[in-house]
Amino acid sequence: MAIVDTQPRYNELRSTIAGVTVEGRAHSLSTWFVLALRLVVGFAFFYTGIEKIFGGFDAQSYLVNVAATNGNPLEGLFLWMGQTPWFVDFVNVAVL
Numbered sequence: 001m002a003i004v005d006t007q008p009r010y011n012e013l014r015s016t017i018a019g020v021t022v023e024g025r026a027h028s029l030s031t032w033f034v035l036a037l038r039l040v041v042g043f044a045f046f047y048t049g050i051e052k053i054f055g056g057f058d059a060q061s062y063l064v065n066v067a068a069t070n071g072n073p074l075e076g077l078f079l080w081m082g083q084t085p086w087f088v089d090f091v092n093v094a095v096l
Contacts, residue, residue, distance in 0.1 A: 059091045 011026045063082030067075045081087050 057092060057095070059095055060088045063088070063091070
């Protein structure tokens with residue numbers, strides 16, 4: 001005969017930093033929530049990484065257009081960086 005435990009289980013947490021101890025209990029369902037959150041965030045990072053690698057990423061449009069639209073005092077520098085082919089190639093590799 002199987003025993004069915006209907007009481008919720010808790011994870012006991014205890015941490016001591018600089019002589020101060022904090023204790024708490026987390027519900028057992030919090031583990032599943034953290035797992036789901038990690039899977040969703042992991043998929044989001046994986047998908048955007050694959051999209052960036054296979055989608056033809058180019059930083060030139062950002063360098064040329066974004067600084068000018070928000071009144072950046074370094075607008076001229078960003079414009080130069082976006083119009084210099086070797087620098088755009090470097091940024092594309094560095095960002096990727």
